[in-house]
Amino acid sequence: MADRSASITSQFTGAGLGRSSLIFWALVGGLALLGGLLGDSYVRHIFILVFIWCIVIASWDLILGYAGIFNYAQLVFFAFGAYGSAMLSIYAGLTPLLAIGAAALVGAGIGVLVAVPSLRLKGEYVALFTFAVHLALPPLIQQGRAIGMGGNTGLLGIPWLNLFGFQVSSIDKLTWYWVSLAFGAVCVYLIYFVILRGRMGLAFIAMRDAETFAQAIGVNEYKYKLLAFVVSAVFTAVAGGIYAHYTSVVTPKVLGTEFFLMAMVMLAIGGMGRFPGAIAGVFTVVIGNELLRSFDDYRLLLLGVAVVVTVIFFPEGVAGAFKPKPPEKAE
Amino acid sequence: MSLENVTIQFGPFRALTDLSFQIERGEILGVAGPNGAGKSTLMNVCTGGLHASRGRVLFNGKDVTGFKRHSRCGLGIAQTFQIPTLLSSVTVGENLLAGQMFGSEARGSAPDIPIQDILYLTQLEDTLNLPASQADLLTRKRIMLGAALATGPEIIFMDEPLGGLNAEEIVEFLQVIRHVREELGITIVMVEHKTRALAEIADRILIINFGEFVMLDRPEVVLNDDHVVEIYLGKKHDA
Ligand SMILES: Nc1ncnc2c1ncn2[C@@H]1O[C@H](COP(=O)(O)OP(=O)(O)OP(=O)(O)O)[C@@H](O)[C@H]1O
Numbered sequence: 377m378a379d380r381s382a383s384i385t386s387q388f389t390g391a392g393l394g395r396s397s398l399i400f401w402a403l404v405g406g407l408a409l410l411g412g413l414l415g416d417s418y419v420r421h422i423f424i425l426v427f428i429w430c431i432v433i434a435s436w437d438l439i440l441g442y443a444g445i446f447n448y449a450q451l452v453f454f455a456f457g458a459y460g461s462a463m464l465s466i467y468a469g470l471t472p473l474l475a476i477g478a479a480a481l482v483g484a485g486i487g488v489l490v491a492v493p494s495l496r497l498k499g500e501y502v503a504l505f506t507f508a509v510h511l512a513l514p515p516l517i518q519q520g521r522a523i524g525m526g527g528n529t530g531l532l533g534i535p536w537l538n539l540f541g542f543q544v545s546s547i548d549k550l551t552w553y554w555v556s557l558a559f560g561a562v563c564v565y566l567i568y569f570v571i572l573r574g575r576m577g578l579a580f581i582a583m584r585d586a587e588t589f590a591q592a593i594g595v596n597e598y599k600y601k602l603l604a605f606v607v608s609a610v611f612t613a614v615a616g617g618i619y620a621h622y623t624s625v626v627t628p629k630v631l632g633t634e635f636f637l638m639a640m641v642m643l644a645i646g647g648m649g650r651f652p653g654a655i656a657g658v659f660t661v662v663i664g665n666e667l668l669r670s671f672d673d674y675r676l677l678l679l680g681v682a683v684v685v686t687v688i689f690f691p692e693g694v695a696g697a698f699k700p701k702p703p704e705k706a707e
Numbered sequence: 708m709s710l711e712n713v714t715i716q717f718g719p720f721r722a723l724t725d726l727s728f729q730i731e732r733g734e735i736l737g738v739a740g741p742n743g744a745g746k747s748t749l750m751n752v753c754t755g756g757l758h759a760s761r762g763r764v765l766f767n768g769k770d771v772t773g774f775k776r777h778s779r780c781g782l783g784i785a786q787t788f789q790i791p792t793l794l795s796s797v798t799v800g801e802n803l804l805a806g807q808m809f810g811s812e813a814r815g816s817a818p819d820i821p822i823q824d825i826l827y828l829t830q831l832e833d834t835l836n837l838p839a840s841q842a843d844l845l846t847r848k849r850i851m852l853g854a855a856l857a858t859g860p861e862i863i864f865m866d867e868p869l870g871g872l873n874a875e876e877i878v879e880f881l882q883v884i885r886h887v888r889e890e891l892g893i894t895i896v897m898v899e900h901k902t903r904a905l906a907e908i909a910d911r912i913l914i915i916n917f918g919e920f921v922m923l924d925r926p927e928v929v930l931n932d933d934h935v936v937e938i939y940l941g942k943k944h945d946a
């Protein structure tokens with residue numbers, strides 16, 4: 377018998393990470409240049425939204441697509457990040473960057489709060505519970521008027537981002553383009569290249585593919601599912617914080633149907649659990665949505681049709697359509 | 708490992724009744740009995756998939772009755788399943804890697820079985836980069852066993868490892884199982900319907916019926932026992 381204790385090379389042990397990181401950052405560099413070339417500030421605004429959405433959808437993909445947990449409270453994490461960061465900077469006077477960091481902690485706490493009951497539930501009941509949390513939040517925000525959450529009209533006058541003494545106003549789209557690209561790129565990189573290509577990623581995939589088998593080979597289901605919620609919530613809350621300081625307004629609308637539908641459509645169109653599917657979904661849907669703006673009333677309908685078409689013809693998302701077909705199984 | 712008066716209750720239904728026996732270190736113990744006898748239930752009560760309603764499960768003198776699957780994995784208890792399940796969206800190698808990674812995590816130290824030995828025993832060296840979803844049945848069984856071995860177990864519970872294999876593959880896979888015991892010294896408990904194969908490989912055979920202990924002895928004794936023969940011929944059992 378061989379006595380070498382060689383190990384298995386895999387993307388989960390860092391194989392190929394250098395090369396794919398290089399490609400990733402080259403693309404990010406390309407996008408950074410593009411920001412300077414785009415003259416139109418409205419187009420920049422659209423890209424800023426794309427970059428913020430990328431964080432939300434990558435986080436959702438982590439828990440739903442990779443860990444296979446039917447979590448539908450993603451925008452709850454976003455809302456807590458946005459409100460948390462806004463309130464900390466308005467009332468506690470935290471500088472926005474610090475407030476966004478604090479929002480990440482708020483996100484972690486909310487992640488745990490949503491996770492603990494969810495972990496006692498099976499599959500589809502997790503979906504029901506988490507969606508119920510989503511539905512229950514807007515009325516709670518109404519009540520939160522008493523503690524300065526602004527009720528229906530939301531919070532106005534959220535301080536501008538302060539980058540090392542330099543105030544970034546919402547109309548300074550070029551700086552915001554780069555700031556949101558930097559945040560988006562770092563978060564997406566951490567999610568897909570660090571977390572999901574490490575031990576945690578393999579645990580998530582194991583639980584999703586074969587739950588009992590995963591437990592039998594030592595995966596601590598409770599620990600990794602809890603981690604999935606917390607990690608997903610932390611990144612999403614950061615996205616919420618950035619969004620709040622960019623728009624300088626947060627209203628309960630962030631939990632509205634349109635936002636929720638958009639997020640669902642991004643994941644459905646892009647395909648879950650297979651990088652870069654979900655990210656491609658974000659670009660497709662946000663940009664598509666803008667191109668369809670002239671159709672106004674029919675926009676949501678067209679989005680719906682897009683989902684139906686992808687679900688029927690590309691059940692694994694657009695990314696799945698490019699996957700090589702597996703050869704016929706030998707009997 | 709030993710079971711002491713283990714009972715498993717599913718609502719009003721008793722899948723295992725007051726079962727007590729001991730598994731010797733280093734043996735191959737066969738488990739047989741008709742469909743629905745409670746064999747898979749027995750495997751699960753040993754590995755932590757199910758918790759005894761009454762009675763105790765001891766491993767190396769430690770009461771593990773309340774331990775979950777992953778904690779028992781950390782103690783050196785592994786399992787393969789009746790229906791071959793594996794991590795279908797990663798490669799064959801990554802299935803083994805997962806066993807190694809999470810097995811070490813559960814036990815808190817690196818496994819003592821070198822991955823090279825596992826590859827040699829399961830003959831998976833050449834398929835490491837194959838997507839696990841494309842593996843044929845025998846390969847799936849090799850992967851499941853390989854991942855279980857990668858956790859560094861002392862004992863493996865295998866539920867119908869030969870199910871669905873043809874005569875040739877059975878010979879091949881029995882050889883693999885034998886090697887696991889001989890080369891690695893791992894205790895094996897295997898459920899099997901194919902009594903001839905079981906007699907060939909097992910040191911002892913445990914027969915259960917309707918969740919109750921029937922007998923536990925050497926294969927030649929068990930398979931020549933009138934009562935056992937009666938159970939297998941499907942006569943009405945009224946004990
Ligand atoms: N989770 C459960 N809830 C209720 N009843 C169960 C459950 N699991 C198993 N049973 C019942 O317990 C009995 C024993 O099942 P088990 O799967 O252990 O049988 P088995 O001996 O492995 O059978 P087979 O040879 O078909 O694999 C069966 O009657 C089964 O219907």
Ligand SMILES: [Mg+2]
Nearest residue numbers: 746747748789
């Ligand atoms: Mg069974």
